[in-house]
Structure formats: C-alpha cells, structure tokens
Amino acid sequence: xxxxxxxxxxxxxxxxxxxxxxxxxxxxxxxxxxxxxxxxxxxxxxxxxxxxxxxxxxxxxxxxxxxxxxxxxxxxxxxxxxxxxxxxxxxxxxxxxxxxxxxxxxxxxxxxxxxxxxxxxxxxxxxxxxxxxxxxxxxxxxxxxxxxxxxxxxxxxxxxxxxxxxxxxxxxxxxxxxxxxxxxxxxxxxxxxxxxxxxxxxxxxxxxxxxxxxxxxxxxxxxxxxxxxxxxxxxxxxxxxxxxxxxxxxxxxxxxxxxxxxxxxxxxxxxxxxxxxxxxxxxxxxxxxxxxxxxxxxxxxxxxxxxxxxxxxxxxxxxxxxxxxxxxxxxxxxxxxxxxxxxxxxxxxxxxxxxxxxxxxxxxxxxxx
Amino acid sequence: xxxxxxxxxxxxxxxxxxxxxxxxxxxxxxxxxxxxxxxxxxxxxxxxxxxxxxxxxxxxxxxxxxxxxxxxxxxxxxxxxxxxxxxxxxxxxxxxxxxxxxxxxxxxxxxxxxxxxxxxxxxxxxx
Numbered sequence: 001x002x003x004x005x006x007x008x009x010x011x012x013x014x015x016x017x018x019x020x021x022x023x024x025x026x027x028x029x030x031x032x033x034x035x036x037x038x039x040x041x042x043x044x045x046x047x048x049x050x051x052x053x054x055x056x057x058x059x060x061x062x063x064x065x066x067x068x069x070x071x072x073x074x075x076x077x078x079x080x081x082x083x084x085x086x087x088x089x090x091x092x093x094x095x096x097x098x099x100x101x102x103x104x105x106x107x108x109x110x111x112x113x114x115x116x117x118x119x120x121x122x123x124x125x126x127x128x129x130x131x132x133x134x135x136x137x138x139x140x141x142x143x144x145x146x147x148x149x150x151x152x153x154x155x156x157x158x159x160x161x162x163x164x165x166x167x168x169x170x171x172x173x174x175x176x177x178x179x180x181x182x183x184x185x186x187x188x189x190x191x192x193x194x195x196x197x198x199x200x201x202x203x204x205x206x207x208x209x210x211x212x213x214x215x216x217x218x219x220x221x222x223x224x225x226x227x228x229x230x231x232x233x234x235x236x237x238x239x240x241x242x243x244x245x246x247x248x249x250x251x252x253x254x255x256x257x258x259x260x261x262x263x264x265x266x267x268x269x270x271x272x273x274x275x276x277x278x279x280x281x282x283x284x285x286x287x288x289x290x291x292x293x294x295x296x297x298x299x300x301x302x303x304x305x306x307x308x309x310x311x312x313x314x315x316x317x318x319x320x321x322x323x324x325x326x327x328x329x330x331x332x333x334x335x336x337x338x339x340x341x342x343x344x345x346x347x348x349x350x351x352x353x354x355x356x357x358x359x360x361x362x363x364x365x366x367x368x369x
Numbered sequence: 370x371x372x373x374x375x376x377x378x379x380x381x382x383x384x385x386x387x388x389x390x391x392x393x394x395x396x397x398x399x400x401x402x403x404x405x406x407x408x409x410x411x412x413x414x415x416x417x418x419x420x421x422x423x424x425x426x427x428x429x430x431x432x433x434x435x436x437x438x439x440x441x442x443x444x445x446x447x448x449x450x451x452x453x454x455x456x457x458x459x460x461x462x463x464x465x466x467x468x469x470x471x472x473x474x475x476x477x478x479x480x481x482x483x484x485x486x487x488x489x490x491x492x493x494x495x496x
C-alpha cells in the first residue's frame with residue numbers, strides 16, 4: 001500500500017504513541033484498534049470511549065438561501081429544525097439511490113453545518129453544488145475541523161470536567177457552540193454507537209491536546225481510546241447504516257428501512273420523483289437483521305439463502321461484543337423480509353443457519369435524569 | 370518471543386516437531402494482527418492435511434483468516450479447548466493455543482520452513 005497516498009488526521013502521531021494499529025479506511029490512515037476491539041466496545045457500553053473521527057467531512061452552507069438548498073438536496077425536513085438542533089438525513093440521486101447519509105446541524109437561520117462520510121465528502125460537495133440553483137454559499141470545510149467522539153454513559157461526566165458549557169441543557173440531537181479545554185468547540189449530543197455521548201468539532205491545531213485531556217479526565221472511569229473496529233461493532237449493534245454496506249447508490253431509502261428520514265410531503269427534493277415511482281411499483285427488497293444460530297460469523301458480502309435459493313446478501317456482519325452473539329444485516333426480497341424466519345448464510349462454502357430478528361440488536365437503557 | 374525449536378511459515382503458522390508428529394498453531398504476530406479471536410474452525414481428526422492448503426480458519430472480531438497447514442500428514446488430534454475458549458489463541462499462541470497435531474507424511478518439508486531467526490526477521494519487515 002502506498003502509505004504516502006493516504007491522508008492522516010492531526011492526531012496520527014498521538015495514535016501511534018497510544019499503541020494504535022493503523023489501517024486504511026476511505027483513503028485515510030486511521031486507528032482500527034488500540035487495546036482490542038472487544039475491550040474498547042465494552043468500555044463504550046459500560047463507561048466511556050474516545051474516538052478520533054476527523055476523517056469525517058464537514059460542509060457548510062450559508063446565506064439567506066441556505067435553508068432552501070438544504071431542503072432541496074436532503075430528504076429529511078430541515079425546515080423543522082430549531083437553531084441548535086441536528087437531524088439525521090440523506091442525499092439522493094435523481095434515481096433515488098443514496099449519495100450519502102449525513103447529519104444536518106442548524107447553526108443559524110442562514111447557516112447549516114453538515115457532517116458527511118469521509119470517503120464521500122468530495123462527491124457530496126460536488127452534488128450539493130450541482131443543485132445549488134439557490135446561490136447559497138457552499139464551503140468544503142473539512143480542513144477546518146477535527147472531530148472527536150466521546151461516547152458512553154459516562155461521557156457527560158467526563159466532558160463536564162473540561163467545559164463550562166451546561167451539558168445537561170444539550171438534549172439528544174442538539175448542539176451548542178461552546179468551549180472545551182478553553183478552545184472553541186461545537187459540542188453536539190450525537191453519535192454512532194447507540195450510547196449517549198458527544199461529538200466535538202474543533203480547530204485541527206487543538207485536536208491532540210483536547211484528545212489527551214479527555215483521556216485524562218476519563219481515567220477514573222476506565223476510558224479507552226477507541227478505533228474504527230469498535231466504532232463498526234458498536235454501530236452494528238445499534239443498527240446504524242454504514243455507507244458502502246447498508247446504503248449506496250443502488251439502494252433507496254425504503255429498502256434500507258430509512259423512510260423515517262424521508263419527508264415526502266415537504267415539497268420538491270432531489271430523488272423525490274423516483275421514490276414516488278418506487279412506492280407505486282412496490283419495494284422489492286428490504287434490509288433485515290439476523291442472529292446466527294451457531295457460532296459461525298457472517299461477514300459482509302456473504303450470500304443469503306431461503307429454502308436453497310440465493311435471494312440476498314449480507315451488508316454487515318460480525319460478532320456483537322456486548323450481546324455476545326454473532327449478528328448481521330442483510331437484504332432479502334420484501335416478501336421474505338419478516339422477523340422470525342430461518343435463513344441460511346453461505347459461509348465459505350457451507351450453509352450456516354440464522355434467524356431474522358427485530359432491530360436494533362442493542363438499545364441503551366433509558367436513564368432518568 | 371519466537372521459540373528456537375519451532376519452525377515457521379511465511380503465512381505465520383508454526384510447527385513444533387516431536388518424533389514424527391508436529392504440533393501446529395499460529396504465531397504471536399498472527400494473533401496480534403488478527404486482534405480478538407472469537408471463533409476457531411478446527412480441522413477434523415483423520416483429515417489429510419496438505420502443506421500450504423487450508424487446515425482451518427480463525428474468526429476475529431474484524432475478519433476471518435484461513436490457517437494453512439505448515440506440513441503434510443494426518444491430523445491425529447485437535448485442540449478442543451479452542452471451541453469454548455478461542456481467546457487462548459490470543460493469550461498463549463505458542464502454547465495452550467495450539468491448533469492440531471499432524472503425523473508428518475513428508476518430514477523433508479520441514480527443511481523449507483523458516484527458523485526462529487528468519488521468522489523474526491520476516492515479522493520485523495512486515496511491521
């Protein structure tokens with residue numbers, strides 16, 4: 001692998017110092033694990049973990065026409081956001097397939113902050129520009145941010161030690177512009193793990209120091225630096241989609257069970273006509289979760305059989321460290337995609353039994369404030 | 370780190386010969402690269418292993434990897450403890466994490482394997 005071609009975050013040297021094993025991901029050289037994926041996964045479920053996710057992309061949309069552009073290029077209803085609120089959304093092609101999934105943050109009436117997938121960021125930027133007939137100001141802002149994710153039931157306590165911002169006032173999927181370790185930070189109560197937690201957007205030059213300070217502040221809770229390995233197992237337990245797996249240009253929202261982020265009645269948006277046609281014709285495949293019935297592990301891309309016929313494929317599969325079973329997501333023909341069906345996964349030349357189940361596989365316990 | 374009396378493959382398996390039987394496993398480097406191991410598919414006793422062909426597989430959280438037979442011969446015993454405790458492969462890859470014992474059919478194959486020093490050099494190069 002030509003290491004020189006890979007991008008690195010400003011925290012690269014720190015990851016090496018912390019003993020991370022680095023891998024290529026979406027054109028970036030990122031930590032896949034430090035102490036071990038299982039240990040990191042469990043730290044997030046039980047206490048707190050810290051991720052460098054600076055490979056994620058940021059795009060800013062400003063100006064009086066910013067709301068109109070956002071509403072036109074994304075599927076969720078951005079006009080319903082309050083200032084300081086974020087929403088999960090998607091961008092579609094005219095044919096209804098996914099360009100990307102993303103988080104839309106409303107910073108002000110004329111200022112939206114988008115967090116998009118690392119490997120899609122340039123494509124996303126071009127897509128937005130292409131549909132910018134509103135003359136909104138669109139800026140590719142990835143170079144101006146590092147993104148750190150502090151996740152787990154102890155996240156609020158840990159971050160609280162390093163900020164004067166009242167974190168209890170930030171509700172789930174809300175954010176505020178405050179300070180962490182004395183430097184400006186966008187503090188969002190969002191995440192990709194199924195736990196409570198925060199995603200912090202900071203100037204790149206502060207990334208290393210804030211990462212170190214968070215590790216120190218979380219020491220007494222057993223905080224772990226966490227890599228992309230645990231990020232993937234955590235998001236899979238919580239059944240959160242990963243671009244290139246559950247969603248891509250060939251998949252449309254109803255197939256991925258993501259209709260809840262598509263607001264058909266909000267007016268015109270890119271991909272809407274295709275989704276209307278799809279609704280009329282009927283959805284032919286659906287994403288569904290499964291559990292392996294023996295100790296076999298299903299992996300991405302393995303074929304799925306029902307009564308001896310290859311009818312689908314695994315989009316994500318692997319061990320679920322907290323649930324202690326092997327789980328996965330797969331596409332099945334819509335008429336077969338029902339909970340409680342026995343399916344077979346083609347695992348390296350043989351068939352292994354699995355059962356389709358309700359998702360998310362893991363849901364965090366409700367806590368009382 | 371890498372026992373002197375073992376022989377090694379470039380694919381990161383080891384074999385420890387006693388008489389005409391070789392105990393085989395994966396190396397410390399291999400288990401470290403794989404990360405947390407959650408499942409081991411062992412060969413069947415009686416199977417004819419062929420050098421360089423698949424002997425079994427290990428599943429880590431991240432991925433599945435084939436294990437290749439470092440030597441040819443009949444599998445006469447497998448490490449059943451790995452079925453319930455696959456993490457033995459992480460904890461003690463050169464000892465309690467052994468995979469199988471093979472009765473060597475072509476002992477001369479051992480001459481083509483790496484000794485500890487050569488293997489150490491290979492690992493140093495890869496990491």
